[in-house]
Amino acid sequence: MNTLGVYISVPFCRAKCSYCNFASGVFAAGRMQQYVERVCAEVAGVRARDAALQAHLPQQVDSIYLGGGTPSLLAPQQLRQLFAQVRDAFAVSPQAEITLECAPGQITDAVLEEFVRLGVNRISFGVQSFVDQEAAAVGRLHTGQQCRAEIGRVRAAGIAEINVDLIAGLPHQTAESWRTSLEQVVDSGVPHASVYMLEVDEDSRLGNELLAGGARYHAHFVPDEDRTADLYLEACAFLDAAGIDQYEISNFARAGHASRHNCKYWQRQPYLGFGLDAHSMLLTGTGAVRFANSDDLDAYTATGAALEPQTVSRRESLEEAIFLGLRMTEGVDLEHLRNVFGRDALQACATEAETLVQEGLLHQRAGQRIRLTDRGRLLSNEVFARLIDGVPA
Numbered sequence: 236m237n238t239l240g241v242y243i244s245v246p247f248c249r250a251k252c253s254y255c256n257f258a259s260g261v262f263a264a265g266r267m268q269q270y271v272e273r274v275c276a277e278v279a280g281v282r283a284r285d286a287a288l289q290a291h292l293p294q295q296v297d298s299i300y301l302g303g304g305t306p307s308l309l310a311p312q313q314l315r316q317l318f319a320q321v322r323d324a325f326a327v328s329p330q331a332e333i334t335l336e337c338a339p340g341q342i343t344d345a346v347l348e349e350f351v352r353l354g355v356n357r358i359s360f361g362v363q364s365f366v367d368q369e370a371a372a373v374g375r376l377h378t379g380q381q382c383r384a385e386i387g388r389v390r391a392a393g394i395a396e397i398n399v400d401l402i403a404g405l406p407h408q409t410a411e412s413w414r415t416s417l418e419q420v421v422d423s424g425v426p427h428a429s430v431y432m433l434e435v436d437e438d439s440r441l442g443n444e445l446l447a448g449g450a451r452y453h454a455h456f457v458p459d460e461d462r463t464a465d466l467y468l469e470a471c472a473f474l475d476a477a478g479i480d481q482y483e484i485s486n487f488a489r490a491g492h493a494s495r496h497n498c499k500y501w502q503r504q505p506y507l508g509f510g511l512d513a514h515s516m517l518l519t520g521t522g523a524v525r526f527a528n529s530d531d532l533d534a535y536t537a538t539g540a541a542l543e544p545q546t547v548s549r550r551e552s553l554e555e556a557i558f559l560g561l562r563m564t565e566g567v568d569l570e571h572l573r574n575v576f577g578r579d580a581l582q583a584c585a586t587e588a589e590t591l592v593q594e595g596l597l598h599q600r601a602g603q604r605i606r607l608t609d610r611g612r613l614l615s616n617e618v619f620a621r622l623i624d625g626v627p628a
Contacts, residue, residue, distance in 0.1 A: 583625025
């Protein structure tokens with residue numbers, strides 16, 4: 236809890252994927268420098284934020300994560316500018332995990348060389364599928380061959396910590412094509428993989444089309460929910476058998492290669508977010524404070540457009556500790572939560588946990604430690620809601 240994670244949002248993409256529901260898009264290249272300058276100003280001004288927050292701001296940064304969007308589209312000098320500002324504002328640990336999200340086929344030689352000079356030691360590739368038909372259907376601009384080549388190219392440059400993202404439930408996806416993508420992940424030797432089930436909501440073009448029952452964006456070729464769930468479960472078993480163990484609902488890693496930065500979110504460790512739609516959380520005793528930036532690029536670039544901080548109550552902190560902790564394979568230690576939040580606060584939760592164990596949605600092990608079963612992961616939102624329903628106000 237004495238170290239800080241830093242997240243920097245870079246919302247620029249070469250193309251907007253049909254499934255994407257993030258605050259990112261295709262913008263004029265000239266806006267990148269203006270945006271970088273705004274982010275640098277935000278980082279430089281972090282110490283001038285509400286004085287009450289400063290007492291809860293850890294001094295050392297042990298993880299930096301540039302996400303998006305496609306951060307690798309930034310020019311070398313823009314990357315240097317961002318990193319220089321972060322290192323000027325914070326004490327960055329020499330052992331810090333420094334991650335950049337990249338799109339395969341979109342890293343120039345100059346940018347890759349800059350990654351190495353800046354100390355980037357982890358790359359997250361948005362592959363989504365190694366099968367060309369599936370990738371093209373959602374607007375990805377790479378082929379499976381390019382993905383494999385990029386993994387080798389980054390590794391040859393000296394960056395060994397590599398993550399590959401996959402999505403279960405893409406248009407045209409079958410059991411056979413999904414197995415192809417999983418085999419490519421294992422054969423590539425990457426130490427980390429993230430597997431997401433396709434999100435269907437109105438914040439993406441594909442999600443909107445699915446909700447409307449239409450056929451644009453290949454929506455009529457999207458597997459149904461049950462099939463998508465089967466693909467996810469197959470990924471869990473396949474990766475586990477290959478020694479890439481699941482440590483969170485969507486994340487898998489070889490021993491010693493879990494993402495430090497992502498674990499901060501699930502373990503409620505402090506982090507600061509900078510840039511468009513970036514979120515932050517600082518701990519204040521048993522409570523916390525959260526704040527975020529605008530998701531409108533014009534508003535953010537013009538003024539920073541930070542939203543008002545929101546105090547997280549003791550009750551809300553307990554709820555977060557339960558549903559975020561249960562995302563992790565190791566689960567939640569109820570006795571630890573009793574020691575932090577009080578025994579009365581956990582009484583109803585512990586009773587409901589016993590019911591969920593009987594229903595096969597939770598495992599209970601090592602006394603008071605609970606964790607999701609395979610079926611529980613598929614119904615995680617229901618499990619979380621039932622557990623926190625009895626938390627007293």
